[in-house]
Amino acid sequence: MVTVQEAEAIIRAQTRDFGIEELPFEQALRRVLAEDLKTDRDLPPFNRVAMDGIAVKYEAIAQGTQRFKIVGTQAAGGAPLEVQQLQDCIEIMTGAALPPSVDTVIRYEDLEIQNGIATVLTENVHAGQNLHRQGQDKKQGEVVVAAAQVVTPAVVSMAAAVGETQLRVKKLPKVVVISTGDELVDVEQTPLPYQIRRSNSYMVKAALQQFQIKADMLHLPDDIAATREELRQCLQQYEVVILSGGISAGKFDFVPQVLEELVVQKRFHKVQQKPGKPFWFGTYGQQTVVFALPGNPVSTFLCLHRYCLPWLHASLGLPEKPKLFASLAQDISFKPQLCYFVQVQLHFNEQGQLLATPFEGNGSGDFANLIEADAFLELPPEQSEYNKGEVYRVWPMKSLL
Numbered sequence: 001m002v003t004v005q006e007a008e009a010i011i012r013a014q015t016r017d018f019g020i021e022e023l024p025f026e027q028a029l030r031r032v033l034a035e036d037l038k039t040d041r042d043l044p045p046f047n048r049v050a051m052d053g054i055a056v057k058y059e060a061i062a063q064g065t066q067r068f069k070i071v072g073t074q075a076a077g078g079a080p081l082e083v084q085q086l087q088d089c090i091e092i093m094t095g096a097a098l099p100p101s102v103d104t105v106i107r108y109e110d111l112e113i114q115n116g117i118a119t120v121l122t123e124n125v126h127a128g129q130n131l132h133r134q135g136q137d138k139k140q141g142e143v144v145v146a147a148a149q150v151v152t153p154a155v156v157s158m159a160a161a162v163g164e165t166q167l168r169v170k171k172l173p174k175v176v177v178i179s180t181g182d183e184l185v186d187v188e189q190t191p192l193p194y195q196i197r198r199s200n201s202y203m204v205k206a207a208l209q210q211f212q213i214k215a216d217m218l219h220l221p222d223d224i225a226a227t228r229e230e231l232r233q234c235l236q237q238y239e240v241v242i243l244s245g246g247i248s249a250g251k252f253d254f255v256p257q258v259l260e261e262l263v264v265q266k267r268f269h270k271v272q273q274k275p276g277k278p279f280w281f282g283t284y285g286q287q288t289v290v291f292a293l294p295g296n297p298v299s300t301f302l303c304l305h306r307y308c309l310p311w312l313h314a315s316l317g318l319p320e321k322p323k324l325f326a327s328l329a330q331d332i333s334f335k336p337q338l339c340y341f342v343q344v345q346l347h348f349n350e351q352g353q354l355l356a357t358p359f360e361g362n363g364s365g366d367f368a369n370l371i372e373a374d375a376f377l378e379l380p381p382e383q384s385e386y387n388k389g390e391v392y393r394v395w396p397m398k399s400l401l
C-alpha cells in the first residue's frame with residue numbers, strides 16, 4: 001500500500017504528451033492552447049473614440065471656447081475627417097478612429113446641439129478625455145494569450161481580434177471508460193430488484209467532457225475470459241483506460257489479475273486513504289495509462305478528482321493549479337490509519353477565510369451526498385483527531401463562487 005503522496009508522485013511521473021493539432025478557432029473552446037497568440041497590430045489599433053459626442057482641439061477649450069461649429073459626422077468605421085479651424089468640431093461615434101487634427105472628445109450628455117452648433121455645458125473638460133489610446137493595451141507583436149492555458153470565450157475573442165483563425169492546441173488522448181459488474185444495467189433498462197443502473201461511467205465521461213474529451217464507454221460482465229479479451233483490445237486502442245469496480249477482494253474482482261496477465265505494469269495497488277483504498281494504477285508500454293478505480297461511487301469520484309484529472313491536466317501541459325486550503329469549521333475524529341478525504345461544504349466567512357464543514361454522508365456508497373458536498377478535505381493519516389480551526393488541503397468538486 002502506498003501513501004497518498006506516493007500515489008500522486010507515481011502518477012505524476014507517468015505524465016504523457018499527446019502532441020499538437022491545429023483547429024479552427026471556433027472549435028477550440030476548452031482545449032489547451034499550444035502556442036502564444038501575438039497581436040498583428042497595436043491594441044487598440046488607432047486612437048479609439050470611447051464616447052459618442054464631438055471631437056475638438058483641446059487648445060480651443062483652453063482658450064475658453066464653448067461653442068463649436070459642426071463640420072462633419074464620423075461614424076465608427078469611417079475614414080478620419082479633417083478639422084481645420086480651432087472653433088470647428090466633428091460629431092464622432094464610439095469606436096471611430098480619432099482624426100489627428102483633434103485630440104479631445106466631449107460626450108453628448110455634456111452638450112446642447114442646435115442649428116449645427118454644439119455648445120459645451122460643462123466646465124469639466126480634460127485634454128485627451130474619452131479616448132482609448134492606440135497601443136494602450138498591447139503593442140504590435142506582443143503576446144496577448146500565452147500558451148498552456150485553456151481556451152475560454154475571452155481567448156476566442158482575442159484570437160478573432162488578432163486574426164488567428166487556426167489555433168494550435170494540445171491533442172486529446174483516446175480514452176475508454178469501463179464499468180464492471182453483473183449488478184449493473186444500462187440507464188435505459190429497468191433494473192431488477194437486485195440490480196442498479198450504471199452511473200460511475202457516466203460521471204467519469206462527464207468529467208472528461210470538461211476537457212472536450214469524448215470518451216468511449218464499455219461494460220464488462222463478471223466473466224474473466226470476456227474481461228481479458230475486451231481489456232486486451234482496449235490496451236491496443238486507447239491511451240487512457242479508466243475502469244471502475246472489480247479491483248478489491250471479491251470473487252469476481254478480476255481486473256488487477258487480468259491487467260497483470262496482459263502485461264500492464266502495476267505501479268501500485270491500494271492507497272492509504274478512505275475512500276478509494278483499493279485504487280490500482282499501471283502502465284502498458286509507453287502508450288497506455290490504466291486507472292482502475294474502486295467501484296463505490298464516492299471512491300470513483302474522489303480518485304478521479306484527486307488523481308486522474310490532475311494527471312490529465314499535467315499531460316495536457318497545463319501548469320499545476322495553486323493548492324487550496326480550508327479551515328475546519330468543527331472538530332472531527334477518524335481513527336483508521338488512513339488519509340481521510342472527508343466530504344465538506346465550503347463557505348467564506350466575513351474575514352475572507354474558507355471554512356469547511358464536514359458533510360459526511362453514509363460512506364463511499366452514498367453518492368447522493370456528493371450532490372450537496374462541495375469538496376473533499378484531505379485529513380492526514382498521522383492524526384485521528386482533527387480540530388476546529390486547523391487548516392487542511394481542500395479539493396473542490398464545484399466552482400468556489
Ligand SMILES: Nc1nc2c(c(=O)[nH]1)N[C@H]1C(S)=C(S)[C@@H](COP(=O)(O)OP(=O)(O)OC[C@H]3O[C@@H](n4cnc5c(N)ncnc54)[C@H](O)[C@@H]3O)O[C@H]1N2
Binds near residue numbers: 180198201249253295
Ligand atoms: N473483503 C474486502 N471487501 C472490500 C474491500 C476490502 O478491502 N476487502 N474494500 C472495500 C472498498 S474500500 C471498496 S471501495 C470496494 C471496492 O470494490 P471494487 O472496486 O471491487 O468495486 P465493486 O465491488 O465492483 O463495486 C463496489 C460497489 O460499487 C458499485 N459500483 C460499481 N461500479 C459501479 C458503476 N459503474 N456505477 C454505479 N455503481 C457501481 C457496485 O455495485 C458495488 O456496490 O470494495 C469493498 N469491499
Ligand code: MOO
Binds near residue numbers: 273299
Ligand atoms: O475505499 Mo472504499 O472506497 O472506502 O469504499
